[in-house]
Amino acid sequence: MLARDPVASTVFEVDRLTLDYPSAKGPVRAVEDVSFEVAGGERLVLLGPSGCGKSSILKAVAGFLKPASGAIRMHGQPVRGPGPDRIVVFQEFDQLLPWKTVRQNVEFPLRLAGRLSRAEVRERADSALRKVGLARVLDSFPHTLSGGMKQRAAIARALVTDADVLLMDEPFAALDAMTRSQLQRDLLELAEEIGFTLLFVTHSIEEAILIGTRLHLLSPHPGRTITSLSTAEFGYADLGSRRLETLSREVHDILFSRQPAQEEALHG
Amino acid sequence: MLARDPVASTVFEVDRLTLDYPSAKGPVRAVEDVSFEVAGGERLVLLGPSGCGKSSILKAVAGFLKPASGAIRMHGQPVRGPGPDRIVVFQEFDQLLPWKTVRQNVEFPLRLAGRLSRAEVRERADSALRKVGLARVLDSFPHTLSGGMKQRAAIARALVTDADVLLMDEPFAALDAMTRSQLQRDLLELAEEIGFTLLFVTHSIEEAILIGTRLHLLSPHPGRTITSLSTAEFGYADLGSRRLETLSREVHDILFSRQPAQEEALHG
Amino acid sequence: MAEVSGRILQAAAPERSTWIDWLRGSALVRKVLVLVLLAAVWEAAARFSAQPILFPSFLETARAFIEALLKENLLSASWTSLSVLIKGYVIAIAGAFVFVSLAMASRFVRELLQTLISMFNPLPAIALLPVAMLWFGLGETSLLVVLVHAVLWPFALATLSGFDGVPETQRLVGRNYGLRGPAYVVRILIPAALPSILYGMKIAWAFAWRTLIAAELVFGVSSSNGGLGWFIFRNRNELFTDKVFAGLAMVIIIGLVVEGILFRIVETVTVRRWGMQR
Amino acid sequence: MAEVSGRILQAAAPERSTWIDWLRGSALVRKVLVLVLLAAVWEAAARFSAQPILFPSFLETARAFIEALLKENLLSASWTSLSVLIKGYVIAIAGAFVFVSLAMASRFVRELLQTLISMFNPLPAIALLPVAMLWFGLGETSLLVVLVHAVLWPFALATLSGFDGVPETQRLVGRNYGLRGPAYVVRILIPAALPSILYGMKIAWAFAWRTLIAAELVFGVSSSNGGLGWFIFRNRNELFTDKVFAGLAMVIIIGLVVEGILFRIVETVTVRRWGMQR
Amino acid sequence: TAQAEGLIRISQQFGTLYLPLHVIRDQNLIEKHAKVLGLNDVKVEWAQLSGGDAINAALLSGSIDIAAAGIGPFLTLWDRTQGSVKIVAGLANQPNYLVTNNPNIKTLKDFKPTDKIALPAVGVSVQARILQMAAEKEFGPGNQNKLDNNTVTLAHPDATAALLSGSTEITAHLSNTPFQEQALKDPKIHKVFSSYDILGGAVTPTYLYATTKWQAENPKTFQAFFDAVKEASAWIEANKKAAAETYIRVEKSKLEPAFVQSLIESPDSKFTVVPAKSFAFADFLYRTGAIKRKAESWKDYTFDTLHAESGS
Numbered sequence A, B: 001m002l003a004r005d006p007v008a009s010t011v012f013e014v015d016r017l018t019l020d021y022p023s024a025k026g027p028v029r030a031v032e033d034v035s036f037e038v039a040g041g042e043r044l045v046l047l048g049p050s051g052c053g054k055s056s057i058l059k060a061v062a063g064f065l066k067p068a069s070g071a072i073r074m075h076g077q078p079v080r081g082p083g084p085d086r087i088v089v090f091q092e093f094d095q096l097l098p099w100k101t102v103r104q105n106v107e108f109p110l111r112l113a114g115r116l117s118r119a120e121v122r123e124r125a126d127s128a129l130r131k132v133g134l135a136r137v138l139d140s141f142p143h144t145l146s147g148g149m150k151q152r153a154a155i156a157r158a159l160v161t162d163a164d165v166l167l168m169d170e171p172f173a174a175l176d177a178m179t180r181s182q183l184q185r186d187l188l189e190l191a192e193e194i195g196f197t198l199l200f201v202t203h204s205i206e207e208a209i210l211i212g213t214r215l216h217l218l219s220p221h222p223g224r225t226i227t228s229l230s231t232a233e234f235g236y237a238d239l240g241s242r243r244l245e246t247l248s249r250e251v252h253d254i255l256f257s258r259q260p261a262q263e264e265a266l267h268g
Numbered sequence C, D: 001m002a003e004v005s006g007r008i009l010q011a012a013a014p015e016r017s018t019w020i021d022w023l024r025g026s027a028l029v030r031k032v033l034v035l036v037l038l039a040a041v042w043e044a045a046a047r048f049s050a051q052p053i054l055f056p057s058f059l060e061t062a063r064a065f066i067e068a069l070l071k072e073n074l075l076s077a078s079w080t081s082l083s084v085l086i087k088g089y090v091i092a093i094a095g096a097f098v099f100v101s102l103a104m105a106s107r108f109v110r111e112l113l114q115t116l117i118s119m120f121n122p123l124p125a126i127a128l129l130p131v132a133m134l135w136f137g138l139g140e141t142s143l144l145v146v147l148v149h150a151v152l153w154p155f156a157l158a159t160l161s162g163f164d165g166v167p168e169t170q171r172l173v174g175r176n177y178g179l180r181g182p183a184y185v186v187r188i189l190i191p192a193a194l195p196s197i198l199y200g201m202k203i204a205w206a207f208a209w210r211t212l213i214a215a216e217l218v219f220g221v222s223s224s225n226g227g228l229g230w231f232i233f234r235n236r237n238e239l240f241t242d243k244v245f246a247g248l249a250m251v252i253i254i255g256l257v258v259e260g261i262l263f264r265i266v267e268t269v270t271v272r273r274w275g276m277q278r
Numbered sequence E: 001t002a003q004a005e006g007l008i009r010i011s012q013q014f015g016t017l018y019l020p021l022h023v024i025r026d027q028n029l030i031e032k033h034a035k036v037l038g039l040n041d042v043k044v045e046w047a048q049l050s051g052g053d054a055i056n057a058a059l060l061s062g063s064i065d066i067a068a069a070g071i072g073p074f075l076t077l078w079d080r081t082q083g084s085v086k087i088v089a090g091l092a093n094q095p096n097y098l099v100t101n102n103p104n105i106k107t108l109k110d111f112k113p114t115d116k117i118a119l120p121a122v123g124v125s126v127q128a129r130i131l132q133m134a135a136e137k138e139f140g141p142g143n144q145n146k147l148d149n150n151t152v153t154l155a156h157p158d159a160t161a162a163l164l165s166g167s168t169e170i171t172a173h174l175s176n177t178p179f180q181e182q183a184l185k186d187p188k189i190h191k192v193f194s195s196y197d198i199l200g201g202a203v204t205p206t207y208l209y210a211t212t213k214w215q216a217e218n219p220k221t222f223q224a225f226f227d228a229v230k231e232a233s234a235w236i237e238a239n240k241k242a243a244a245e246t247y248i249r250v251e252k253s254k255l256e257p258a259f260v261q262s263l264i265e266s267p268d269s270k271f272t273v274v275p276a277k278s279f280a281f282a283d284f285l286y287r288t289g290a291i292k293r294k295a296e297s298w299k300d301y302t303f304d305t306l307h308a309e310s311g312s
């Protein structure tokens, strides 16, 4: 049901990626030997237990983390650093710039791009903010927003940009069921309309199946690929259906029961 | 199925609570005329759309916000300020003290209370951290943790305290399905064991029903009580059952369809 | 508890529509109270020591102050000093920004700047005297050099450590939208480090005064239009201690005005409004 | 980009087991390079001006430095100054902490402290001279008073604005666990504001030197065991400019050691380790 | 500084000692004498500086052409520059008094370790040298540093204030005009000695000096300046009341005119360009090792223009 470019070429590629963080006791491995390719218009969802390296992979693709080994390529070129072609929605609540109002925050990337007139920028920002339900607080500063409102503003800021690639790190985690499903739909609609490529992190398996055209499952410590599966044929119409539920359960089982050795004992 | 004190007396009481925040254009109302009572051992869940004032109510009960009108009483006494009898798990990721390791963070409230020996403190902290799956990072500093790991550490810090009242603001939002359900079970177990009183905020209706003995539903701008309903008879055994699903849907409908006038248009 | 979790608790104080007015009023009232108290302590201490030639009382100083205002051009002397001060201050702060921005772009410049700061910051202004004379001669240029020395290093240090403390996420957001070089500094680092920068500006302001008063005596004045330092020096030489104190009082008053009005307004419309500082 | 998002990118540089050593090595190398460069610039500038009495060259200064070390007790003079400096520094910093902690507990004390800071901070040390002489006599006490004046206000200001910038959530956590009063200050505010406090300590260190060198002339010396300020003053009066520069070089060297080793270590094991500063 | 003839920059300090400079400025005497020498537009600039070392730095860096400071700083500079700085003229003969507020102190022998003597710069100022000479005279050769432990550095006004207040450790001050006269107005304060007693006659404590290079490049301006100082000194001696008025007007001083006049009219004070007892200092400094350069006579470190006078 999703409109996909039949001859989609690879937009970015993560090739045997290993990520280390330095620590007092030497480097700590966060991600090991993870590979995937994402074609234009595809929506890849990273799924895995907390701390398995999803955010790290996302940051590496964004150009913030240099691989300890392996490579990340955009359109065949190695990623050299961050850039506005890959817009990130971070997991953190403090990603809005505190010295800008909500509206200014959303206008910020458009202003920087400098392709639109002031009026157009304003109009786009306001309409994006209306979509995420923040019309009431356009001129408020971020520190007066609730957690969910901050995340929504950050989502709006990413969505106005027309970036080719969006990297979203648990963008809907702080949202109520209603807003969440509304924004999921909006995101899908926009994806079809504009055709951006998406790398998405979530903890909700259902959300992953609905949003993603493909799931990439990771095991923890360090993050390694378990498997990758296509979910392109699932869409909102399947909500509550048997087969979505089955797939959900399956994914859950792959993620959490097949690697007892690698998983840390959660209880005791 | 939940062990509740049959003659439970009111532990705290929120009485016609109204909360305002100051702003350049005068005070902004966040919460209006919300009342509820929570008896010993009860678990009240606040449910409502993003920005409806759940965190504000929680902070008011914790003693951080002074009511514009109305009152909050603990054991009949008006709340005068924060205190270690009401331990809070905040919604924010930066609630760990960055200058303490994960273990020191969890030990912190125990050290302050000063009732346990150093060895006991260490033991309790370590066991709590093992429960939330952080045994691997005991000596790491918070800035090296992933978002979900930070939240788990904060949960561990709250759970070690033996506080009478726990106030938890979306503690499980950043966790994967497995860890989340594990921690839900742990929390319930602990509640039965120790019998603390809980005020809990979540966006997952299912989680609300499972965790709570009562749900308090709020409408937004400003937050007002829609209704309050008992879910004491639901427990983990009902997971996936028809009646839980029905109740879920019902709650969803109450929350999101009954107040179209008050709700802001999310789309357009 | 009311005092520390202040911001939040104030939030909903019963006074609704007038809470801003009330607060302003009360802040002013408190400030005046403090000033009256300090004046009283001064008066008492001076009367107790009973040594007007070493330590004139508040009232004597006030009298001398008014007299100096009316008859001795204290105001124009202050203006002379203030205009040099502002010039030096602006040059130093602009220079520090340029320097620190370069330091952000290259590790080597950063190391250079840090080394320069730790070398020059502890050096007293007299150390510069001969070199300043040699290269810049007498007069305003040398005075400015000394002033810039007094202000540049502490301010650059404040800015540098402010930049270092910018939260990771905000840094990443700036990078993500393609900002680099000066644009990155101006649009991300400076606003994000504004609390530190403002603190640096306050310190710089204070040390600019400390230095100017002392330096005016050395680099002097080529004619009669000396500044406040010169006013103080002249009166000290004629043993009019009350006038010396009047000159110092002028420094204090200018300081209170700048701090209490200028900086406070800037803070109110920036860092406090943005929730970056209580 | 490598430089600004530095911390993260360094994260995974190819050198694995030796990256710390490598970095340390390279930082040292860079520092030495910078110092050599500065010495060369100095030498060139001095040779170009060719006025050894006003501006001795690096080599002349180095020669004078060694001579002063060997024959003129430069080391013991430095120690004399350093011990007074440390005393004053510690007193001022302890005092500032007490003051600022009180300010956290009461709005009135806060206003008082802020007013005192904006009043006294811009006052040059000479303003204190007569009063210090009157109340504390000549000698170390007065020297300490002047030093404390130089250090207390800027440091208190740094601490105060550091405290004001502590993130709301950390503040609330402290309150939540029942902390108040001094315990709250010590266990939450001070560590959370440590970047600002360290900055304040660096500034205070620099200004303590600036002031001490100047103040030793007045208060320090009634006998032969003068400190570094006295050494500089004496040689300046006798136009041994190379020795003056040697004395200043001593200040610089002590500054580099304290900044480059002491403060850097403290930063490494605290704010940088905690991720509060890059 | 290879200035063309016609520019002269003069430093000035505070006090009635510098009265000849005030008079020159007030009466445009340099311009007048320059015209006589055929220099039509000479430009005179005045710089207010304080402190011997600032003045020396200004002179060496070429920021000023004529410096005015005490014999101590001058001789040090003369020594360090291998004689390329010389005296143009003395400013005036004036005594320096050692004044005290301790009634028990009659001679230097009465100083106890707790009695502090204030000097503008311990060790090197004129006052410090006078005290050393006095100590040598009192305690014998080689004992010139005997009172060093009693001395403290304090600017004249602060020292005078401290002395008058009587509540500090400062019990004595080797002072200067007008501070010593102001202090002596207080009955609690008395004089221990005058520099005239120590050196055996009138002393010129303060001098105008310039670099030989400047003199060589600007012979006419130099001559005009010298003539102006000479005329100013003579005029002051002849018009003491008017001179006092000039001082107050130029300096915008708040001092009593009568007091200023009394300073000028004091029998010990004489305005003259001729150095008096300068050689005693040069000799003393050389003997005690403070300078390395030996002067055979006062003419070694003064310009020729003075050599016709009977200086010392």
Ligand SMILES: Nc1ncnc2c1ncn2[C@@H]1O[C@H](COP(=O)(O)OP(=O)(O)OP(=O)(O)O)[C@@H](O)[C@H]1O
Pocket (backbone or CB within 6 Å): A021, A022, A023, A028, A029, A030, A049, A050, A051, A052, A053, A054, A055, A056, A057, A091, B137, B143, B144, B145, B146, B147, B148, B149, B174
């Ligand atoms: N700055 C850092 N320094 C050191 N280690 C880090 C740093 N950031 C993350 N890590 C470690 O890397 C691993 C992966 O972290 P990451 O944030 O990528 O996890 P995640 O999959 O996003 O988890 P979550 O779902 O909880 O957000 C974790 O073990 C974490 O401790």
Ligand SMILES: Nc1ncnc2c1ncn2[C@@H]1O[C@H](COP(=O)(O)OP(=O)(O)OP(=O)(O)O)[C@@H](O)[C@H]1O
Pocket (backbone or CB within 6 Å): A137, A143, A144, A145, A146, A147, A148, A149, A174, B021, B022, B023, B028, B029, B030, B049, B050, B051, B052, B053, B054, B055, B056, B057, B091
């Ligand atoms: N510090 C503040 N200053 C001003 N307004 C605030 C402040 N904090 C919260 N608000 C406002 O109060 C309202 C309720 O916020 P609150 O954080 O309680 O919402 P919430 O129910 O917790 O939302 P979420 O589910 O998104 O966390 C919001 O409209 C918000 O804009």
Ligand SMILES: [Mg+2]
Pocket (backbone or CB within 6 Å): A054, A055, A056, A091, A169, B146, B147, B148
């Ligand atoms: Mg993450």
Ligand SMILES: [Mg+2]
Pocket (backbone or CB within 6 Å): A146, A147, A148, B054, B055, B056, B091, B169
């Ligand atoms: Mg919330």
